[in-house]
Amino acid sequence: MPISIYPSQLQRILGILSRIYREPNSYSRARLAAEFGVSTKTIGRDIRKLRESGIDIESGPEGYRIRSKFFLPPINFDLEESLSLILAARSFSENEGRHLRDKLESALSKLFDALPDSLKAELPEVSEPIRIGGHKLSPIDREIFDLLREAIRERRTIRIRYQSPRNPHPTEHIFEPYWLVFRKRAFYLIGRSVQANFRSVNRVISLRVNRIESVRSTMGTFRPPEISLEEYLSRAWEIMPSGEVVKVVVKFGPEVAPFIEEVDWHPTQRIRKLEDGSLLFEVEVAGIDEIGWWLMGFPEMEVLEPPELRDKIVEMAREILRRNT
Structure with a gap:
């Protein structure tokens, strides 16, 4: 049976194979999970796929290795x-x-x-006849991006100068960089802000990479996060968990119901069709900001839960009306 692998998964599996090949008995399942920002179960599945493809990977007390007499097969793609x-x-x-x-x-x-x-x-x-359209992306500084990748790999604490669009002046962060994630046409750095403008913060946040003005390494190091990237993102609607996990229930009218139904928007989503062609959309997310911005693109929707999200939508709609009348 052929093995189905998505591009991001393929990239991770090749990275796992490269590390095991270069440094045998150095990478345990936990270390690989921390390095790639996934769960240990995901690493286990990736190792199984490599074994199923014919690569003889052994597991020892210190980590994985490829058997010394095993040679990678020649490329034989159809x-x-x-x-x-x-x-x-x-x-x-x-x-x-x-x-x-x-x-x-x-x-x-x-x-x-x-x-x-x-x-x-x-x-x-x-x-040649097949083209996959690209999107306009937020520009990033290649040097800054490489410094961030290196700091993540070495688990090195860094000092970041960050310009938020909501603040007139840049913020100085002492930062433990965990993951680089691409979402919504931009890269985001996710990690723990230990200090912000010399005040203790100690919370995990997301920073848009194109807004990072400078990166400097420090002598400090950090332990890998206790949760995986998958677990962190599963709490957010897109990229930024912004509060306690809440249940969101939205009714979408028949005009947009088919569009909502055909997309997997979130791991926790539940959809129930109604007799009039509308549907109920339920999801559990950490914070209402991101999902509120998304819902504003659908005038055919009605927020049923929670009340604070409904109030936020009404407030944003009033502001739009004020600016356009």
């Missing part, structure tokens, strides 16, 4: 597998991986060179 890799890389380079485009083109070139002559002739003809 047309659909080659096309899938090219389209995944093309999509990544047009969107969140735009700053890595040169490396991706180099990797694709090596892949193409290793293919059989029959595929080399057929693949361009099949792949």
